[in-house]
Amino acid sequence: MLLWSTGFIAAKLGLPDAPALKFLAVRFALVAVLMTVVALASGARFPARRETLHSVLSAWMVHALYLGGVFVAIGGGMPAGTAAMLVGLQPIVTVLIAHFWLDENVVARQWVGLVLGLAGVAMVVHDKIGWGADGSGFLPIFVALASISVGTLYQKRHCARVDLRSGAAIQFTACALVYLPLAWAVESDAIRWTPSFLFALAWSALVLSVGAISLLFVLLRHGAAANVATLFYLVPPVTAIQAWLLFGEKLDLWAYAGMIAIAAGVALARAPQAAGR
Numbered sequence: 001m002l003l004w005s006t007g008f009i010a011a012k013l014g015l016p017d018a019p020a021l022k023f024l025a026v027r028f029a030l031v032a033v034l035m036t037v038v039a040l041a042s043g044a045r046f047p048a049r050r051e052t053l054h055s056v057l058s059a060w061m062v063h064a065l066y067l068g069g070v071f072v073a074i075g076g077g078m079p080a081g082t083a084a085m086l087v088g089l090q091p092i093v094t095v096l097i098a099h100f101w102l103d104e105n106v107v108a109r110q111w112v113g114l115v116l117g118l119a120g121v122a123m124v125v126h127d128k129i130g131w132g133a134d135g136s137g138f139l140p141i142f143v144a145l146a147s148i149s150v151g152t153l154y155q156k157r158h159c160a161r162v163d164l165r166s167g168a169a170i171q172f173t174a175c176a177l178v179y180l181p182l183a184w185a186v187e188s189d190a191i192r193w194t195p196s197f198l199f200a201l202a203w204s205a206l207v208l209s210v211g212a213i214s215l216l217f218v219l220l221r222h223g224a225a226a227n228v229a230t231l232f233y234l235v236p237p238v239t240a241i242q243a244w245l246l247f248g249e250k251l252d253l254w255a256y257a258g259m260i261a262i263a264a265g266v267a268l269a270r271a272p273q274a275a276g277r
Contacts, residue, residue, distance in 0.1 A: 007208050011071060014200030017192040020071035021183035026191070027201060028063070028179055031209040032172040035165060044165035052170055054158035059171030061151025062213075064178055069144025078141065086141050088121040093149040101153060113268025116261055123258025155217060164214055172209065 014023055039046070047055065073083050092114050099106050159167060191197065 007204070010200045010204045010208065011074065013196050014204065015071070015075055017194045017197035019183070019187040019189045020075035021068065021179060021187050022191055023201070024067055024071060025176065025179035025183040027204050027209060028172050028176040030201070030205045032169065032176045034205070035169040035172060035210070039163070039165040039169045042165060044163045046166045047162045047170070051159065051162050054154070055162055055167050055170045056174040058151055058155040058159050059174045060178070061147040062155060063171060064175045065147035066144045066151065069140040069147065073141040073144070076140075083141055084121070087145055087148070088118060089145055090149050092118060093145065094152060097149060097153055109268050113265045115265070116268065117265025120258040120261030120265055123254045123261060152216070164217060168210070168214065
């Protein structure tokens with residue numbers, strides 16, 4: 001989650017110099033080219049047609065709709081704290097879906113941990129929450145929430161046997177093919193290729209899209225989806241600490257208390273068999 005949390009920092013650096021969809025289009029295209037070269041050079045096995053389709057559908061949820069929703073919401077005026085708080089519902093949504101779809105057992109202690117973690121998220125971002133000018137960001141942020149919740153479970157269920165190298169090449173190519181024409185059709189502003197944007201783009205592509213996403217998929221293959229989802233509670237406090245270090249954003253007593261609550265919530269929400277390993 002340390003890597004995942006830097007996504008908000010990269011967005012803060014890059015979005016002033018690029019429209020949201022164009023930022024993501026270039027990011028997806030860059031990763032698609034990179035991972036295709038890696039997959040071909042390393043002899044990765046490319047999946048059959050059915051697995052390819054599953055990989056594409058997962059990519060559109062985990063990458064295209066989730067990132068698109070978050071970036072459009074923040075780019076449209078929704079405060080990052082509000083976006084983080086709403087996306088912070090993901091562990092509860094994921095656990096509910098995993099319980100009914102994947103038959104993962106959820107005990108009372110885990111429900112207490114989930115609620116405690118959500119309360120901690122609210123405390124961490126309480127002073128950064130706002131509703132924006134017209135509330136237009138709510139639809140894209142809820143699309144993002146639904147997409148990452150369903151997408152991670154879909155990835156676990158249908159793409160567990162796909163090679164991560166070829167799978168990434170397929171997934172980011174699928175996202176780039178959607179975003180490249182869409183971004184240039186609906187956004188008129190040009191990208192300013194400033195040093196801060198180039199750094200944000202490189203970080204987003206290499207560290208987040210290659211590194212963090214690969215680690216997420218590895219965790220999904222080796223653990224219960226509910227356990228992996230609870231780790232997303234750690235994103236807001238880690239992001240808050242990074243913003244304090246890099247941008248001087250203040251942390252108050254509520255934020256510190258929220259971090260403690262999140263840590264306790266994650267510990268409680270972990271499945272019993274995982275907690276004992």
